[in-house]
Amino acid sequence: MIFLSKMRKPNYFKENKIEYIDYKDVDVLKKFLTPHARIQSRKRSSAPSKSERQLALAIKRARFLGLLPYVSR
Numbered sequence: 001m002i003f004l005s006k007m008r009k010p011n012y013f014k015e016n017k018i019e020y021i022d023y024k025d026v027d028v029l030k031k032f033l034t035p036h037a038r039i040q041s042r043k044r045s046s047a048p049s050k051s052e053r054q055l056a057l058a059i060k061r062a063r064f065l066g067l068l069p070y071v072s073r
Contacts, residue, residue: 009046021054023061029068032059037072 012031013021023029032040032047032055039059042052062068 011046011048011051013047013051021051021058023058023065024067025058026062026067029055029059029062033068035072037069 012018018028021028032045034040039056042049045052045055047055059068063070
């Protein structure tokens, strides 16, 4: 029986030494949005739960201030 280890994508925030996810850093936040401007799932983004919560809050704040779109067509 062969066991295949799960290959995890590296954590983007640890890799780039980002401790605080800032809502004003729109370029980083756009990487975690789908083409329809939805927040990517945790499986696709490979962010740990703590970073995922911070990321969601930062995206929502950026949307409220008009830095990111709510919907994209």
